[in-house]
Amino acid sequence: MDRVKIGTCWLDGCSGCHMSLLDIDEGIVAVLRKADIVFGPLVDAQEWPEGVDVAVIEGAVSSQADLALAQTARARSRIVVALGDCAVTGNVPSMRNGIPVRSLLERVYVEGASAQPGVPTDGVPALLKHAQPLHESIKVDVHVPGCPPKPNAILLVLSELLEGRTPDPGSKLRFG
Amino acid sequence: MTRITIDHVTRIEGHGRITIQLDDMGKVCDARFHVTQIRGFEKFTEGRPYYEMPSITSRICGICPVSHLLASVKACDEIMAVRVPSAAAKLRELLHCAQIVQSHALSFFHLSAPDLLLGMDADPARRNIAGLLEEHPDALRDGIALRKFGQQTIERLARERVHPSWTVPGGVNAPLDPQAREKTLAELPAAAAVVQRTLAMWKKTVDGFPNEIDAFSNFPTMYLGLVGPDGALRLYDGNLRFVGSDGAIVADQIRPQDYASYIGEASLPDSYLKAPYYRPAGYPDGIYRVGPLARLNVADRCGTPDADAELAEFRERYGRIVQSGFHYHYARLIEATYALERMQQLLDDPAILDTKVRAHAGVNSSEGIGVIEAPRGTLIHHYRVDDNGAITWANLIVATGHNNLAIGRGVLQVAQRFVDGNKIQEGALNRVSALVRAYDPCLSCSTHALGLVPLVLELRGPDGQVLDELATP
Numbered sequence A: 001m002d003r004v005k006i007g008t009c010w011l012d013g014c015s016g017c018h019m020s021l022l023d024i025d026e027g028i029v030a031v032l033r034k035a036d037i038v039f040g041p042l043v044d045a046q047e048w049p050e051g052v053d054v055a056v057i058e059g060a061v062s063s064q065a066d067l068a069l070a071q072t073a074r075a076r077s078r079i080v081v082a083l084g085d086c087a088v089t090g091n092v093p094s095m096r097n098g099i100p101v102r103s104l105l106e107r108v109y110v111e112g113a114s115a116q117p118g119v120p121t122d123g124v125p126a127l128l129k130h131a132q133p134l135h136e137s138i139k140v141d142v143h144v145p146g147c148p149p150k151p152n153a154i155l156l157v158l159s160e161l162l163e164g165r166t167p168d169p170g171s172k173l174r175f176g
Numbered sequence B: 001m002t003r004i005t006i007d008h009v010t011r012i013e014g015h016g017r018i019t020i021q022l023d024d025m026g027k028v029c030d031a032r033f034h035v036t037q038i039r040g041f042e043k044f045t046e047g048r049p050y051y052e053m054p055s056i057t058s059r060i061c062g063i064c065p066v067s068h069l070l071a072s073v074k075a076c077d078e079i080m081a082v083r084v085p086s087a088a089a090k091l092r093e094l095l096h097c098a099q100i101v102q103s104h105a106l107s108f109f110h111l112s113a114p115d116l117l118l119g120m121d122a123d124p125a126r127r128n129i130a131g132l133l134e135e136h137p138d139a140l141r142d143g144i145a146l147r148k149f150g151q152q153t154i155e156r157l158a159r160e161r162v163h164p165s166w167t168v169p170g171g172v173n174a175p176l177d178p179q180a181r182e183k184t185l186a187e188l189p190a191a192a193a194v195v196q197r198t199l200a201m202w203k204k205t206v207d208g209f210p211n212e213i214d215a216f217s218n219f220p221t222m223y224l225g226l227v228g229p230d231g232a233l234r235l236y237d238g239n240l241r242f243v244g245s246d247g248a249i250v251a252d253q254i255r256p257q258d259y260a261s262y263i264g265e266a267s268l269p270d271s272y273l274k275a276p277y278y279r280p281a282g283y284p285d286g287i288y289r290v291g292p293l294a295r296l297n298v299a300d301r302c303g304t305p306d307a308d309a310e311l312a313e314f315r316e317r318y319g320r321i322v323q324s325g326f327h328y329h330y331a332r333l334i335e336a337t338y339a340l341e342r343m344q345q346l347l348d349d350p351a352i353l354d355t356k357v358r359a360h361a362g363v364n365s366s367e368g369i370g371v372i373e374a375p376r377g378t379l380i381h382h383y384r385v386d387d388n389g390a391i392t393w394a395n396l397i398v399a400t401g402h403n404n405l406a407i408g409r410g411v412l413q414v415a416q417r418f419v420d421g422n423k424i425q426e427g428a429l430n431r432v433s434a435l436v437r438a439y440d441p442c443l444s445c446s447t448h449a450l451g452l453v454p455l456v457l458e459l460r461g462p463d464g465q466v467l468d469e470l471a472t473p
């Protein structure tokens, strides 16, 4: 069987879901024996490559940069996994949704500065009005809730996908 | 400069970005480090009850959630105006040390060892943990084992590895299980052996990077860290100390409650990460650094035998104040030594099993400030509440923020040394990223957002047009 190509990324999340993925500990060695990680925070890939088998996405879609990356990952990957409550529901990032973006930025960069007050605009992506769950931006094939999902649930999902099956993480999962 | 279009930001993860500016001769004349995400925890926590803050703010960062939990519960302790029972303070420090170990293991092994062991110019397709698995399987296994030891200790104490709810305002919500103590004590020697092996290896390897040592943020700055009353290294609790680049103490024994008189924050036009500075010196002259290297520069000593022996050797090799940012790696290993020794001391103390671990109280103060030394440096949580305990104002200053100015200047220094204006070499590019990696910046924390530093580098001509672009994590 061909080696499976996995890409991972985080959008508006805390990286805790990626940490939970690393918390499969030695399991990562087993995964690396069967799969290549072709994109993600642990490897030096330049951009999301074509022909990815499994895209694992953490975090909500919160900025234009998040949206574009999610769309690229979707277009170039066979299966998209929404990893964690932020990707599945919006979770903590969406706590900002009741607040106008402008007042959020002004609180941090104008009121919250003792020198050079001003909202950054040069070379930084604009925020979307709302931080949204992944499935509102792109089609998601597998939802893995949890904040973060337990390592054994992540390992189960990855193992099933590596074997070419669609995982049913059911009993191993819960929100929060 | 022409405006950077969204496409450039989004072709990769787009959380961090570096732009390099060339002069007419094609030489690097400016370089900027941009952080490209913002979440706004300071704003959206307004109105929440203070006791929710630990579990909300730990969602700032999954790499060091324990740091945010602890800074947050310390701020909440002050709002309740309680003294935390001594066993609870010990347990929090123990949890914190376990986190230092796992986070330093992640930084050294999973993130930087591919550069350090496979080489800065190694094939980028293999310059990662898979490449390590092929060429240095023992080092990778050591890294996985050390990180696992830290994470498992956190799980044993707090029941979850990421985002546990065990630490609470007033203490912790359950005493130490004697079995967890036994198991952790039994595993400590193996973890210490990993750190010793790695230090021995690194001491033989480090001087093979003379150019990196020379050009990775190798310039004078002040340093900030927490110290005890005796000037020794402190991670969980202590007072702030600033030292100058010559080792002279600039300000000492500053109570965390007075941080705002010493630390100002500047907004930057091109980054979502603000730049803190030493307030009496103003912006940007008040540049200082935090984190493992800064803590070792700030402290008189570590206060545990093996770490002190390592620190003495480190100072013997590189001087009392070690300036090169490349030595954050070495400093991280010395701190891991300290954290493991400290865990042993804490666990050896029978008082840590005391079952009085939580003080209960309501709102007794309208303000609370919690400061700790997170793996990446000083972390400050500052809350104000109304009479009902609802947050009216919050400010968070995270470790990577303090290093923002130094990372920015370091990027310029390393780009000037390695980047050829006519064509970007991948290895040169990787060195610019490796400089950033040496700081182990947590962009999750830093913008209360994201990421392990995926970067886009752009080379711009004098008129601002983009000449070349390469992306890298």
Ligand code: SF4
Pocket (backbone or CB within 6 Å): A012, A013, A014, A015, A016, A017, A058, A059, A083, A084, A085, A086, A087, A091, A092, A146, A147, A148, A149, B059, B062, B162
């Ligand atoms: S689901 Fe939880 S652990 Fe995962 S990114 Fe969101 S806040 Fe972090």
